[in-house]
Amino acid sequence: MVARYAGGRVHMIDKVKERVALAAGLGADLRIDEAAQERGLACLALFGERLQAVPDARVRVVGTSTLRRAKNAPEFIEKAEKVLGHPIEVIAGVEEARLVFVGAASVLPSRGRRLLVDIGGGSTEVVLGEGREAQHTDSLHMGCVNFTEGFFPDGKISPDRFRAALFAARLELEPLSRAIGGEEWQEAVGTSGTIEAIATIAKAAGWSGRRLTREALFKLRDQLLQAKHTDDIDLPELTEKRRPVIVGGVAILCAFFEVFSLDEMRPCEGALRDGVVEELIGRDHVESVRRATLDRLTDRYEIDTAHADAVGETAVALLEQVADEWDLPMPFTAEMLQSAATVHEVGLSIRYGGYHKHGCYILENSDMPGFSQDEQKLLARLVLTHRRKLRYEAFDELHAPWPQRSTRMALLLRLAVRLHRRRAEVVPPVKLTVKGDKMKLKLPEGFLDDHPLTSVDLESEKKRVERAGYELKVK
Template identity: 30%
Template sequence: MRVAAIDCGTNSVRLLIADIDGDVLRDVERRMEIVRLGQGVDRTGRLAPEALERTFTAMRGYAELIAKHGATAVRVVATSATRDAENRQEFVDGVRGIFGVEPEVVTGAEEAALSFTGATKGLALTTPYLVVDIGGGSTEFVVGSDRVESALSVDIGCVRLTERHLKDAGDPPSVAALEAVVADIERALDRVTDEVPVERAHTLVGLAGTVTTVAGIALGLETYDPERIHHAIVSAEKVHEVTRRLVSMTHGERSEIPVMHPGRVDVIGAGGLILDRIVRRFAFPQVVVSEHDILDGIAWSVH
């Protein structure tokens, strides 16, 4: 069966066209565009017209690919930025017009479950897992073995924290601004500690662009290589080292990092701090990096 999955997050919109046969998922096409749909949502509570147009432009290209490859089932999932927006109906109407299906603005719990499925299907490490999906507007924490046992979505993400604290904080950002980011992260992790049994987890699995970018830097890659990054193991010390480098660099210096996508240059510092504080707070010795995430979970869900 050939399926198409679209994940519309706060920072990026992604497409996976895949063939699913039993327990095997084979990529036909995997695409990602940085559209910054969540631009200003934390401040205004609304999706900006220019952000919507960037997103719809990327989606029109995806619709052409879906038609070209003949996918028979399509599911569009939208997450944090769209959940938070007063004018999300504009987004819903635009997506329906492009793909002919209703986009699903999923809850944090649904997002967590899809991420868990995508990340852990076929993973054979010591369970339970703590799956952490660091997005643009939110971060999901999921504990489970072969299914979700506990999950929580908290409103810390690389775009949200950058807009809140780092946008006008200097280049590189001031110590005070970085401390404000960390304070927000720690408050969110207090909730995680109270509501999710993280202490049960044996293996930390990290997902999404922040984690894969930090892994690419830690591995010293000269080009972004998903095959090298997928299931790479990055030590806690390396996470701390890379994060320290990122928050002390200028925008120009970060843009020259070989594995850095241009759309992540301004938000990677906040994203790195989220990963760094998770590793510190919960004392994991390492993070297992997954290139498979909510997008794969969406694909499995329409099978």
Template identity: 40%
Template sequence: MVPDTERYAALDLGSNSFHLLLAEFRDQRMVRLHTDKAMVRLAEGLDEKRNLDTAVAERALDALHRFRPVLAELPADHIRVVGTNTLRAAANADGFLESAESILGAPIEIISGIEEARLIYSGVMAAADGPPRLRCVVDIGGGSTELVRGYETPQQLQSLYMGCVSFSKRFFADGIVSSNTVNHFNRAHRAARAELQELQHLAEGAQVIGSSGTIKAVARVLYGGELAEIKREDIDKLAAKVADAKHIADLDLPDLDSERRPVFAAGLAILHATFCELDIQTMQVSPYAIREGIVHDLAGRLHGGDRRADTVAALMQLWQVGTAQARRVGDTALALLHQLRPKTGSEELQRLRWAAQLHEIGLALSHSDFRKLGAYMIEHADLAGFAKTEQEYLAYLLRNQRGRIKPPREHYGFHPNPDLLLCLRLACIIHRDRTDRGLDGIKLKARDNGYRLRLPREWLDQNPAIEDLLRQEEEYWQSQPQALEISEV
């Protein structure tokens, strides 16, 4: 249960704009206290090799300074900053992320398109009225479009590589909407319909709700600045009017924000294509979107509703992971970590527990290659609640749970803690025979240049096979920056 008057901040680093939300919970109800937006069009800066243009990156970094004062007032675990499509795609994002985190004073999580869709759905549902019913949520961003079908929780999620900025760059780069030879609006419309093929079932029988800037802008243009329900006949007429224009500058549309104008034609083409391809007749417009979903997710993490824990439990059930062994390894790994670093933070403790719960997930596919396959599954799956770097961290631990230790792939923001790896590996050795075994007399301590593990001679005599594995482990750590020394008590 979320305490009264507890504040959270969500910052969405989108492909078109950056959005900040400061919210507070009052009697279990979220109240928006402050919102801020910077239109940066980050997706404009991606070239054909997916490199982010320096000038566009600098424009985005300059915009981040306005958000820092709000974030500085909150505890670190009450803040979540997420990067979406453009930062997922950018091949040279490391330098931007390093600078952005320095400005904000908070880490940035790059989330998958499916996680983005889940958070959007959560945010929209927070504002949905009436009893539970089947709903389809549509969100058109700068670089991607998310569609989600579900009831109280999402059941089917899709993330498509089309957005108002990326389509503007692709179809309206020079601002021309139609010429004597080419109608760019119609081309964008056809391209969007192609992306939406075979997704008609998402809206079938559901109340359709739209969220975020493009859909709000269309509603305001149609209905005199109001966020009214968008009707099929009205958007048909608007699409025809825009398709007949020669240039984006020629669009005479009251209530169209000047910052939205450069990407409006592309966003409208995608939205109208969605109406046509999914046979939508009416679309409600939600005042909430991903930011509100992030805030609810944050509150859940701190008060017993962490979606990531549910995801891990579902994976264990799906792949029939042995729960007894997962418990043994997890309990021992956490006990060793407590000896090593008594003040380890809660996120690291959770990460180690999840790694222990999932360390044998690959056994469902292969006995000999279970570590490699398990790591691949975790790194590349769509895991609700997890950022991409979190999945990469878990995959690194699973891949290196035994045998020679392979170094992590170096990139900004990914710095695996060797303490977690050591404790997981030792726990896997101690319970290799799938037997409950205590740690009486076993001591693990940090040294200046590594670790020291001390074990009672009596314990080693009772477990000779484990002693041999521990000696191998000592050899494996000799090649690491932190060596492991094993001795008898």
């Protein structure tokens, strides 16, 4: 999707859509097969040609369910980025759900609370919210592709198979039903390909109008059961690419209508791509979502925010002195370093011993709206490496050149933490210079004499960074 922002509105100027079905190539070993990779790369080459003239700062590419699950996702992403010419972010399920909601909100009237459903190939995103604010987000491991392959593997459709798929979908929805079943909303909204296709078929068949009704959905279900095989499905407006996976999507949507007692659903064109574009334009909104996520963590785990802010300011001040020499792109690295400083003591809520490890676990397993999967992983690993042993191998999962960049960010955070060992005292300006893997830290005259504990810490730090291949000199 290519859009232009003018007059306070987003105007679409180009849209290219290709159904790749990457999830269909995800085997039992959780690896994307070669055929699916080739389909994906061919599609990205097409998109890459369209994006050649668009500056990097105005492009955002996100990966979803299949890239979250695939063991060989890093290798595929590396090839995909070369073909596309832009970096790819893999976003967490709840972040995908939030962006879908933002996209839908951008094209719908702002009034009322909504339950939003987005059935994809490998996952289904569910959001309860109002306006642009997603109040409850969830990502469920069920989609039209994996449900069709799991319950209709050879294309045969039978009442027993459909009941099994419906039962599995209902089981997946039960925890969500307990969480939000008592809530109220003014309308249910469905986005993206699966629900759009179902609504289009129902309208073309004359079963429903602008909204997909319960009666129309169940008529469609009955038509699929009569077909007995996906090859024999004959429905108006059903594309050949959608035909093999429509039955899995219908089973999931039927479960939603049953579990949440829905009478109708409003199809909506706004979805993930629209949400990404909206937030690419409204960067301030993304930052406010990230800030809210960090605030929630600091409140829940009772983090000393005054100390965290002081550490963050020093870490960013050090970064600004070495960013060019160390190839640390601003302002992204500053945002991530400040965020890591904000939550670097989150693990203290469990216990002091090994709190950096506890903090890493908390961050890796928390819902963090506003952060991509890679950004969340980066924050967790920065917290893991901010004290004790410098585990530079912790960043190996990040794709190049981020392992080296992240290690250097960790070095800056470690120095900031040590300089604030007294916690209550303001640290005077310090000078840091680097050349390759060599660092020189210049402190105000007499600082080490007045801060013997910091002096001991920095001597210990010299040895720790040396084991990671770096040299630190302090004077």
